[in-house]
Amino acid sequence: MRRAMLAISALTVVMAAATPALGQKIQPQKVGQTSLHGRIPIDPVRLPPPPPPPLPPTPLGKLGSAVTPSAYRLDVTLDPAKDLFTGHAEIDAALAEPSAHVFLHGNGLNVSLATATAAGKVVTGTWKQLDEETGVAALTFDEPLPAGRVTFRLDYDGVFNKGPVGLFHVKVGDDWYAWSQFESIDARSAFPSFDEPGFKTPYTVTLRTPPGLTAVSNAPELAKTQEAGLDVHRFAPTLPLPSYLVAMMVGPFAVVEGAVPPNAQRGEALPLRIISPKPNADRLSFALENSKTIVALLEDYFGQPFPYPKLDQITSPIMPGAMENAGADNYADNLIVMGEDAPVPQKRKFGMVVAHELAHQWFGDLVTPAWWDDIWLNESFANWMGYRIGNAWRPDLHIGSGATAEGFAAMNTDALVAGRPIHQAITASNQIDAAFDTITYGKGGHVVAMIAAFMGDHKFKDGVRRYMAAHRYGNASSADFFSAMAEVAGDPRILPAMQSFTDQQGVPLITFTRDAGGGYIAAQSRYVRLGTTAPDTRWGVPLCLRKGAVRQCQLLDGPAAAVTINGPGVLMPNENGSGYYRFELPRKDWDALIASADRLSGNEALAVSDSLMASYQAGRANTLQLAALARKLARNPDSHAAGAALNGLEMLRSAGLMDDAANTAYRRFVARLYAPAFGSAGLDLRAGAYAADDAETLQRRVDAIGALAGIAKAGDLQAKLADAAGAFLGGDKAALDPMWFDDAFGAWLDREGLAGGQKMLDAALASQDPVLRPTLLATLGSSGKVGIATWLLSEGPDPKRTEEQAKSANAGLRLSERLGLVRDITASGPTRDLGYAWVQAHLEDLMGGAGGIFFASRLPQMLGSFCSVERADEFATALRPRFAGKTGALELDRVIEKVRDCAVLQTARKAEASAELARLR
Secondary structure: OHHHHHHHHHHHHHHHHHOOOOOOOOOOOOOOOEEOOEEOOOOOOOOOOOOOOOOOOOOOOOOOOOEEEEEEEEEEEOOOOOOEEEEEEEEEEEEOOOEEEEEEEOOOOEEEEEEEEEOOEEEEEEEEEOOOOOOEEEEEEEEEEOOEEEEEEEEEEEEOEOOOOEEEEEEEOOEEEEEEEOOOOOHHHOOOEOOOOOOOEOEEEEEEEOOOOEEEOOOOEEEEEEEOOEEEEEEOOOOOEOHHHOOOEEEOOEEEEEEEOOOOOOOOOEEEEEEEOHHHHHHOHHHHHHHHHHHHHHHHHHOOOOOOOOEEEEEEOOOOOEEOOOOEEEEEHHHHOOOOOOOHHHHHHHHHHHHHHHHHHHEOOOEEEOOHHHHHHHHHHHHHHHHHHHHHHOHHHOOOHHHHHHHHHHHHHHOOOOOOOOOOOOOOHHHOHHHOOHHHHHHHHHHHHHHHHHHOHHHHHHHHHHHHHHOOOEEEOHHHHHHHHHHHHOOOOHHHHHHHHHOOOOOEEEEEEEOOOOOEEEEEEEOOOOOOOOOOOOOOEEEEEEEOOEEEEEEEOOOEEEEOOOOOOOEEOOHHHOOOOEEEOOHHHHHHHHHOHHHOOHHHHHHHHHHHHHHHHOOOOOHHHHHHHHHHHOOOOOHHHHHOOOHHHHHHHHOOOOOHHHHHHHHHHHHHHHHHHHOOOOOOOOOOOOOOOOHHHHHHHHHHHHHHHHOOOOHHHHHHHHHHHHHHHOOOHHHOOHHHHHHHHHHHHHHHHHHHHHHHHHHHHOOOOOOHHHHHHHHHHOOOOHHHHHHHHHOOOOOOOOOOOOOOOOOOOOHHHHHHHHHHHHHOHHHHHHHHHHHHHOHHHHOOOOOOOOHHHHHHHHHOOOOOHHHHHHHHHHOHHHHOOOOOHHHHHHHHHHHHHHHHHHHHHHHHHHHHHHOOO
């Protein structure tokens, strides 16, 4: 109807223009004009200009160099309570040569007017979106625009999204809010643009809003006036930015203000604000105070001040992570909204993610990749910095060990034959989002850590600073980064070693064998799982070993090399867990290393756990070794190591390698492992009961209780947890500390069943708490109960349905929450068939992008819990054609391979594993 009304309105304007106004004289026609009776043939006939040449082929990757933008002026009207936003964009640019066609980006925008001003002449153009998925559009003019300077002016409107993509809006409590999320290619859905990272320009932003709302953009707000009943927020021009880093946020936000004090790098205070929906107002001071420390630590590392004139940190309830908009980072609520009494994992995430996003202000915003094939460097470096600076912020939280865990987790994906290298050519826009995966973050961050450890911290930092200085406020490539590192390394082998990890797929396996002299021979190969063959690959592996206090590093760039290390104790083949490789040892060395696992550092313990599990999946290690390692790691004082104690045995359980007798024996084993130290006797679940304990003790207790309740099914403990959860849901908020939410709500739902599920959903919808609400919903989705899953799916988590249209118990669920329920149902073993059927029925909608940042590219991960050759074949037949050419195609191939590998392992080792587990004591 709106489009029809616009058409009628336009027709009215044309008719009015053609009809003389009342009292207006009709002018006589000039000679040469067309009259009602035909042309008066006195002047020579002037022919109309020839039509413009046909459009060249639509660019589905880079737009090319025909047009280079130099500045944007954006004037956007944002009322979060409405479905539409409107805007006016002016883009200064340079044309390399005359052209009647200009390719640019605009996805789903209704452009009502488009003009170009060039050589003092204003010409009107025709706008057309050429590609529905990528938003490539064209402006066409009746005659070629001349080469040189040009200004494009466009009036347009667009629709707010309900998921975290482009400009999106959400109702929180009684109020509506709007945010932007433009990475990777969604700025084009908010304003017409040349939406590529290589185009960095200043942006001058004006936001028009209903009165009384807070508006946020990248630069400081210069003035606020009123026009036509709206507040007009005018912001200073930004420093050069790519389009994906532009920010626009509007709402009745709660705001706390402060400043990062001056320091050696910065002579003046840096304005700092934390901005969040109103229900979070009383839990923003933690982020305000602790962000100051993180900014100062980053300034010290980079040796230069924060690169922008202010820093705002904004939160949204539906952001799936965080985004490094220059001077205006956006986060999920639960990453920022908390107090000092928050659970240890939440504070660890705060430190790591805030340090990660703020590191981007230099590494990604100040210096930006020239194209998306180098986004790995942005994210890999920031991931490494997030853990490093987070650890420096709060050493007591042991945040740094999380980097090792993430890197080893990435190896499970990198070990597949279906995959990609970190640094991959990107030729089309539908490949971009797939680059934001565990290979970029987990593997990339681990590789950066490995190179930094091998080079030495001082030299690596010098290389980073050299790279930053050379490309400040500009663009750079991986080659530029490698060159800076090679210049400071003093070792010509460093560059090819780095590139062997970034430009090749796969995980190195270093196999150690004893030589006649008592030393070792270290041989490299590509790690593969049982029944899999992969291409032969060779790396330049920075191999660092430890025996006792003796550390030795060497570069293994050939197929094998002799290794001699003289020191007391057992061989630790991956010192501090910093190497991106797996290792294999002779049986006696494995047993000695496992026996020492309770005394290893957290990082080394994680390296041992990963390599032993990998050895089992390749058909070498045995079940009793996994159990022996679990006994030792459960006693390791590092919470990351203790938390990984059962990883190997849980891998067997999830892969279906335990029969009923083995499952029973395994539960008894877990109960004996944890009950003596962390049994339910004396356990106090009330809020703040353990506030005086250090972080490591707290987290080890939580992990142990989780194992006893979730795996061992300790009845008395489950009852105690369920009772506390029931009291909490009944209104006694002091009955349950948030550190126990996961285990307690799970135990309560196990006891209460479907009726409890309905009460739990009501409690979630009644809450705006950024920890409680998502925890309750995750508990429902991952319940593993067919009745609850059937009820949730029948209540309609349809991605097309709006909050207003939904009339069921799910009416208050946000789109991202509905999709989260589907994800959790599909990933849980007992309910995965139900979830898969729903996903098949709604696949096109799920792939359409409404789920927000990177949802579609990761969609196939929902199916990763299957373990069957038949399922793998079904996915290949039924889903591959539907994902062909889409952003999730690679992830689907990975899932198919994982599901098949799991079935091969199950067939080969279930009888042996079950028999060995049944004898566990």
